[in-house]
Each structure stands twice: as structure tokens, then as C-alpha cells.
Amino acid sequence: MDLLTFSLHNIFALLQQMSVFLVIAYLFTKSPFFRSFHVHTLHPRTLLLLYFIFSTFSILGTYFGLPINDAIANTRAIGAVLAGIIGGPLLGGAVGLTAGLHRFSLGGFTAVSCGVSTTVEGLIGGLVHIYLVRHYQQHRLLSPMVAFLTTLVAEITQMLIILTLSQPFEQAVALVRIIALPMILANSTGAAVFVSIIRDQRKMYDELSVFFSTKALKMAEKTVAILGRGFNMQTAGEVASVILQETGVGAVGITDREKVLAFVGDGSDHHQVGQGISSTQTMKAIRENRIVYADGGEKKWRCNLSAACPLGSVLCVPLRLDNELIGTINLFEPKNKLFLVTNKTLGEGITKLLSDQILYARYIEQKTLVTSAELKIAQAQISPHFLFNALNTIIAITRKDADRARDLLLHLSNFFRKNLKHTGNLATLEEELNHVHSYLVIEKARFEDRLQLEMAVDDDLLALKLPVFSLQPIVENAIKHGISNMLGQGVIRLTAVRQPGSLRIMVEDNAGNFIERGKKGLGMSIVEKRIKNLCGENHGLEISCNPGERTVVAITLPEGGCGEK
Amino acid sequence: MIRALIVDDEIHAREEMAILLAETAVIEVVGSCGNGIEALKMINRLRPQVLFLDIQMPVISGFELLNMVNQEIMPHVVFVTAFDQYSLKAFEEKTLDYLLKPVDSHRLAKTVSKLQQTIGENRPPTFDSEEIRRIPCLLGNRIRLVGLEEVEFIATSIAGVHLTTRDHEYFTEVTLKVLEERTPLLRCHKQYLINIDQIREIVLLDGGMAQIATHGGKHIPVSRRYLKIIKKKLFI
Numbered sequence: 001m002d003l004l005t006f007s008l009h010n011i012f013a014l015l016q017q018m019s020v021f022l023v024i025a026y027l028f029t030k031s032p033f034f035r036s037f038h039v040h041t042l043h044p045r046t047l048l049l050l051y052f053i054f055s056t057f058s059i060l061g062t063y064f065g066l067p068i069n070d071a072i073a074n075t076r077a078i079g080a081v082l083a084g085i086i087g088g089p090l091l092g093g094a095v096g097l098t099a100g101l102h103r104f105s106l107g108g109f110t111a112v113s114c115g116v117s118t119t120v121e122g123l124i125g126g127l128v129h130i131y132l133v134r135h136y137q138q139h140r141l142l143s144p145m146v147a148f149l150t151t152l153v154a155e156i157t158q159m160l161i162i163l164t165l166s167q168p169f170e171q172a173v174a175l176v177r178i179i180a181l182p183m184i185l186a187n188s189t190g191a192a193v194f195v196s197i198i199r200d201q202r203k204m205y206d207e208l209s210v211f212f213s214t215k216a217l218k219m220a221e222k223t224v225a226i227l228g229r230g231f232n233m234q235t236a237g238e239v240a241s242v243i244l245q246e247t248g249v250g251a252v253g254i255t256d257r258e259k260v261l262a263f264v265g266d267g268s269d270h271h272q273v274g275q276g277i278s279s280t281q282t283m284k285a286i287r288e289n290r291i292v293y294a295d296g297g298e299k300k301w302r303c304n305l306s307a308a309c310p311l312g313s314v315l316c317v318p319l320r321l322d323n324e325l326i327g328t329i330n331l332f333e334p335k336n337k338l339f340l341v342t343n344k345t346l347g348e349g350i351t352k353l354l355s356d357q358i359l360y361a362r363y364i365e366q367k368t369l370v371t372s373a374e375l376k377i378a379q380a381q382i383s384p385h386f387l388f389n390a391l392n393t394i395i396a397i398t399r400k401d402a403d404r405a406r407d408l409l410l411h412l413s414n415f416f417r418k419n420l421k422h423t424g425n426l427a428t429l430e431e432e433l434n435h436v437h438s439y440l441v442i443e444k445a446r447f448e449d450r451l452q453l454e455m456a457v458d459d460d461l462l463a464l465k466l467p468v469f470s471l472q473p474i475v476e477n478a479i480k481h482g483i484s485n486m487l488g489q490g491v492i493r494l495t496a497v498r499q500p501g502s503l504r505i506m507v508e509d510n511a512g513n514f515i516e517r518g519k520k521g522l523g524m525s526i527v528e529k530r531i532k533n534l535c536g537e538n539h540g541l542e543i544s545c546n547p548g549e550r551t552v553v554a555i556t557l558p559e560g561g562c563g564e565k
Numbered sequence: 566m567i568r569a570l571i572v573d574d575e576i577h578a579r580e581e582m583a584i585l586l587a588e589t590a591v592i593e594v595v596g597s598c599g600n601g602i603e604a605l606k607m608i609n610r611l612r613p614q615v616l617f618l619d620i621q622m623p624v625i626s627g628f629e630l631l632n633m634v635n636q637e638i639m640p641h642v643v644f645v646t647a648f649d650q651y652s653l654k655a656f657e658e659k660t661l662d663y664l665l666k667p668v669d670s671h672r673l674a675k676t677v678s679k680l681q682q683t684i685g686e687n688r689p690p691t692f693d694s695e696e697i698r699r700i701p702c703l704l705g706n707r708i709r710l711v712g713l714e715e716v717e718f719i720a721t722s723i724a725g726v727h728l729t730t731r732d733h734e735y736f737t738e739v740t741l742k743v744l745e746e747r748t749p750l751l752r753c754h755k756q757y758l759i760n761i762d763q764i765r766e767i768v769l770l771d772g773g774m775a776q777i778a779t780h781g782g783k784h785i786p787v788s789r790r791y792l793k794i795i796k797k798k799l800f801i
Binding site: 383384385387388389391392393395396397399445446447448449450484485486487488 | 574575576577578580581584600602621623624647648650665666667668706708
């Protein structure tokens with residue numbers, strides 16, 4: 001009876017100091033270190049940190065302990081056992097030894113036994129760690145049940161060690177009778193609660209980051225298509241709406257360096273698109289090139305435009321492109337609403353994302369610019385040989401057949417008109433064939449009997465689209481490097497076939513000179529590059545050459561032609 | 566009248582040129598053809614005084630053609646091209662003139678008067694031939710450009726000039742004299758040129774003559790006159 005009340009009293013006392021402990025544990029989980037800490041990946045540096053943390057816990061456990069009969073009832077075991085479970089026998093043993101040595105230095109008749117037993121307890125935790133890892137049960141390293149049972153076993157072991165090592169034996173028995181129950185229960189429970197605090201915090205962080213990632217990804221998904229069209233007033237407006245909808249803040253404003261590009265949400269009646277930047281914080285963010293935050297508490301956001309503006313807090317994040325500030329994204333909350341920390345984090349994160357998207361869009365834009373510049377080069381490449389030979393031919397024909405000469409001149413002008421026109425990236429196969437037809441009619445006149453033309457393209461393929469100016473350079477190559485080098489009769493065959501998965505437009509000549517030339521000329525390379533850019537990487541040019549017999553250049557396109565992007 | 570040959574691979578260009586030349590009343594077009602091989606034949610046969618020569622032609626370009634013409638019968642040359650990509654000014658020293666297509670009759674008149682003057686003063690054409698690297702040959706109705714390294718020997722007979730490689734025998738319009746002058750092939754007999762790299766052995770015969778066996782297993786006579794030169798070349 002006497003013993004029981006004493007035990008109960010002890011349990012409560014121990015639980016009391018445990019609470020202090022748990023507060024410290026809770027604070028630990030709030031530290032930045034904890035956020036980056038995962039039990040699955042422990043680096044030497046992390047281990048060292050954990051060693052200090054758990055050793056401190058353990059030593060504090062000794063200090064908070066109750067002196068009983070020249071011994072100390074305490075919660076020292078929790079630090080050592082948990083260090084073992086989380087970090088393995090090395091960490092557990094090190095923490096146990098440290099706390100044990102500390103306990104030893106305090107003296108008393110259990111000094112030796114307590115010192116030894118704490119080290120052993122750390123090692124027991126370590127054994128559990130090894131067992132769980134070996135059996136692929138890492139997820140249970142932070143299980144309260146595991147912590148409870150391990151500490152239970154460890155504490156019982158400690159009691160046995162005290163009985164074995166402490167002298168005199170009678171005094172040890174008396175002590176153990178008093179402290180065994182409270183220490184075993186208090187330490188086990190404490191360890192379990194400690195672990196569950198860590199675990200819950202961990203879980204919360206995980207859930208929070210999942211929540212953040214999902215939101216950010218969702219926004220990114222919506223904005224990527226918008227910003228793909230460039231960063232301007234139109235797209236800024238759409239992006240602002242997406243951010244407003246996803247974050248649920250009061251209002252969103254996007255500016256460039258001088259003026260408002262977009263403003264949606266509360267206060268959009270007087271915050272108008274196109275006007276100069278009025279917000280003090282935004283100007284500061286631009287001037288100092290950093291995030292400016294007015295939380296609405298100590299630092300208030302005041303509208304410089306209207307006294308009736310409902311907005312009261314703001315987060316201004318600079319939008320940077322290659323380290324150059326190009327504008328800001330501003331999230332506002334009304335005066336009556338708190339600016340959520342989550343939204344602050346999200347706002348900062350999404351701005352980085354948007355910067356990347358704008359950068360990507362710029363890259364694509366420049367890539368397209370390059371290709372359209374190359375198209376101009378390709379068109380300018382129309383060989384002067386062709387022009388002057390054509391004119392020479394027509395002049396000669398004028399003497400003999402005025403009607404034919406007239407017809408040829410019409411083809412020549414059609415050819416050049418098509419060449420000079422470069423609006424849009426795609427043309428129908430019909431338009432391309434028309435262009436090529438004019439070209440071939442003129443070449444046929446030049447070479448007369450030496451050139452024979454064959455064309456077989458199904459009418460239902462005529463509406464399919466391909467990059468403008470793809471066909472002519474290939475036909476020109478076939479003539480210039482193929483037929484015109486032949487002494488015998490040259491044949492150019494133009495065909496188009498639709499196969500499952502692809503459309504092939506083929507230009508065949510019977511010169512078979514391609515191997516001799518070795519590589520694609522500039523014109524052909526540009527054609528191929530444009531097909532890849534506009535129709536996809538899997539398409540382009542396929543060339544096969546049977547020397548002296550024939551060369552086939554096939555344009556491969558998606559089955560349904562190329563789509564407008 | 567100045568005798569002219571027109572060489573251009575486009576029929577309308579030839580016809581137009583013929584008409585323009587006829588209009589000058591100074592030039593008589595003795596022939597026209599569409600490629601270098603025919604041109605070579607016609608030059609050898611017709612001995613024109615002037616060539617109106619296109620540069621870009623199939624198989625043999627205008628430049629290559631000139632390298633294959635016998636220096637003794639080399640005509641004056643007027644290049645006619647659609648586009649001056651060869652910087653023809655650089656050839657002004659070597660050739661009489663060049664014309665750009667479409668040809669303007671006033672410009673042609675200048676060329677013709679220059680031609681009259683040159684021929685009147687009896688100045689020879691100054692086109693310097695370069696080395697021939699590929700010899701245009703006929704095999705049936707196909708034309709092949711045979712690289713010099715392939716050639717074993719070249720022989721002339723009443724039928725013409727024959728070029729022998731390891732696997733084929735071709736007919737060529739290029740004369741033995743031109744080939745001797747503008748290729749590293751060696752004369753070993755009045756009627757034979759040999760590729761020195763293709764000689765496997767030389768068998769000395771009575772009377773200071775010899776016989777060459779080629780890597781391809783063919784036998785070619787060496788006359789007394791040329792044996793010395795060949796020996797010297799081979800450091801014997």
C-alpha cells in the first residue's frame with residue numbers, strides 16, 4: 001500500500017517532468033532542421049546533430065529526475081533508446097554512453113549500474129533499428145508502439161543491471177522495488193508520445209507539401225499554355241485569374257517594370273490595367289529587386305488610389321527573367337482577412353515557376369523566329385541560275401511560240417509570287433504542289449525532252465497541311481543535282497501516299513546522284529528542321545539513293561498532316 | 566565568216582544563240598551540241614574557230630571540256646552562262662570573252678568584233694589547259710568518267726581511242742596526244758599510253774623492244790624509242 005502510493009506519486013512526478021520533455025520535443029519538431037530530416041536518409045552531419053540533440057535530452061532527463069534513496073528516478077532512457085531506434089546502434093550507443101558517463105559523474109550507489117545500463121539501452125534501441133531495417137520495416141522506425149515496447153524492454157533490462165551491479169544488493173532491491181514500475185511506465189509512455197509527436201509533425205509537413213505541390217502544379221499546368229503565347233497584357237490577365245482562383249486571395253495584380261498589366265479581384269474597379277504602378281510596396285519590390293511583404297498587421301498596405309479600397313495586405317514578388325527583373329506579381333488580401341502564410345509561400349513559389357515558363361516561351365519564340373528567318377533564307381536562295389535560264393528559255397520560245405512564252409511567263413510570276421509570300425507556317429499540299437508545278441513547267445521548257453514529269457497525288461490528300469515551302473527545295477534539288485547532270489532522259493516522279501501513322505510525299509529522280517553529293521544542302525536541311533519544329537521530331541526527310549539509278553527523297557508527316565500550333 | 570560551234574545543254578538556249586549569231590552576219594554556226602562529249606567529237610571533226618560554250622553541263626563542264634581539246638585545234642572560247650558564279654572575270658585573260666544569258670545582241674556585237682580582231686591578227690587562243698583527272702568514256706550507251714588511277718593503258722587504233730581498266734574497255738573522244746600532255750600517263754609506244762602504277766613487269770625482247778605486263782594481266786608493246794624513258798622513270 002505504502003509502496004503503491006509512493007509508486008503512483010513517482011509515476012506522476014515522472015510524467016510531469018516528461019511533459020517538460022515533450023514540450024522540448026515539440027519545439028524540436030518546429031526547428032528548420034526537423035523539416036529537412038528524414039529517417040530514411042541519415043547523413044553523417046545529421047547523425048552528429050541527432051547525437052547532440054538526443055544526448056541533451058538524455059542528460060536533461062537525469063537532471064529532471066527525482067532523487068530517491070541516493071539514486072535518481074529519471075527519464076534518461078528515452079533519449080538513448082530513441083537515438084538507437086532512429087539512428088542505429090552507433091548513435092544509440094554513443095548517446096547512451098554520453099548520458100551514462102554524465103550520470104556516473106553524479107555519483108551515488110547506482111552510478112556505475114546506471115551508467116552502464118543507459119549505454120545498453122541505447123544499444124537495445126539500435127538493435128531494434130537494425131532489425132526493422134533488415135526486414136524492410138523502416139516505416140516503423142517512427143512507430144509509437146515500437147518505441148513503447150523497446151523502451152519497456154530497455155527499462156526492464158536496466159532494472160536487472162541495477163540489481164546485478166549495484167552494491168549493497170539489499171539497497172538495490174529496495175530501490176528497484178520503488179522505482180521499477182514508475183520508471184518503466186513513464187519512460188515507455190514518454191518514448192511513445194515523443195515518437196508520435198515527431199510522426200504527426202512529419203505527417204503534417206508531408207501533407208502540407210503535398211497540398212502545396214498540387215496547388216502549384218495545378219497553377220503551373222494552367223499557366224504554361226497561357227504563357228506559351230508570350231508575356232503581355234492579354235496573357236498576364238489570364239495568369240492573374242488563374243492565381244486568384246487557385247489561391248483564393250482577395251486580388252491579384254501583375255505589373256511589368258512601369259505599369260499594371262493585369263488586376264483581378266477586389267478593388268479592380270479602381271486598380272486599372274495600363275495605369276502606372278501606384279503601390280508603394282510594389283515599387284519597393286522593383287527598386288530593391290526583392291520580395292516585399294506587408295502582412296496587414298504591423299505593416300499595412302494602403303491603397304494610393306482610393307480610400308475605399310478594401311485591400312489591406314500584400315505580397316509583392318519580383319518576376320525575374322535570367323536575373324533581370326521584368327515585373328512583379330502581387331497577391332492582395334482584404335483588410336478584414338489575414339494573409340495566410342501558405343499563400344505567402346505559394347505566391348513566392350509560383351512566381352519562380354512563372355519566370356521559368358516565360359523564359360521557356362521566349363526560347364520557343366526565338367526558335368520559331370530562327371526558323372522563319374531561315375525560311376526567308378531558303379526562299380532567297382532561289383537560284384539566279386534558275387531565273388536567268390528561265391528568262392533565256394522564254395526569250396527563245398517567244399520567237400517560235402508566243403502563246404507558250406506567255407504561259408511560261410505566267411508560271412514564272414506565279415512561282416515568284418508564291419516565293420515572296422510567307423504568311424503563316426503551314427500550307428496545304430495543294431498550294432505546295434501548285435508552287436512546284438509552276439517551277440516544273442518552266443524547268444520542263446528548259447530541258448524539253450530531257451525531262452519527263454510524272455505526278456500522282458490523290459485528291460483527298462490535297463487539303464493536308466505541311467510546312468510552307470517544303471516541297472519546292474526538294475524538287476529543285478532533284479533537278480539541279482540530278483536531272484541536269486544526266487545525259488539521258490530524266491524523270492521526276494512526285495507521289496504522295498498515306499500509310500497508317502504517316503503521310504509520305506516522295507520526290508523521285510532517276511539520276512541517283514545523291515550519294516555523290518553526300519550530304520543535304522542548306523535548303524534541304526532547313527526543310528527538315530522546319531518539319532521537325534512544326535510537325536514533331538519524328539518527322540522529317542528520308543533519303544534513299546541507288547547510285548546511278550534513282551534518288552527518292554520522302555517528306556514524312558503525321559498521318560493527318562501538320563496541325564496549327 | 567568565222568566558224569562557230571555552240572555547246573549548251575538546253576535546246577532553246579542553243580537555238581537562240583544560233584539566231585543571234587546568224588544575225589551578226591559575221592559568224593557561221595557550223596554545229597551545235599548539248600554535252601561535252603559530243604562537243605569534243607565535233608571540235609575534232611569540224612575544227613571551229615570559236616566556241617560559244619555553256620559552263621554548267623551534265624557530266625563534263627565547259628571547263629573540263631577545254632582541258633580535253635587538242636592544243637593545236639583549240640578554238641577561241643566565249644563562255645556563255647546564266648549566272649556568273651565562277652567569277653568569269655578571272656578567266657578574261659585566258660578566254661576571249663564571256664556572255665551572260667539572256668544574251669543581249671548589242672553585247673554580243675562587241676564580242677564578235679573582238680573576235681574578228683583577234684582572228685584578223687592571227688592571235689592564237691590562250692586558254693591554258695589543266696591536268697585531266699577523269700577521262701570521259703563511252704561504254705555502250707553509257708557515259709562514265711574514269712579516274713586516272715583506274716586506267717591500265719590507253720591505245721589508239723583506226724577505230725579510235727580505247728581506254729582499258731582492269732574490268733572494262735572503253736571508247737573515248739579524247740586524243741592520245743591530249744592524254745599524254747595532260748595526264749601523268751606515259752607513252753610507251755606510238756599507239757600506247759601506260760599507267761606506270763599498273764606495271765607488273767617489263768619483259769625485254771630482242772631488238773631493244775620490250776613488253777609490259779599489267780596488274781590486270783594484259784600485255785602492251787614497248788617500242789625501242791620509249792623504252793629508255795620508261796626505264797629512266799622506273800630508275801632502272
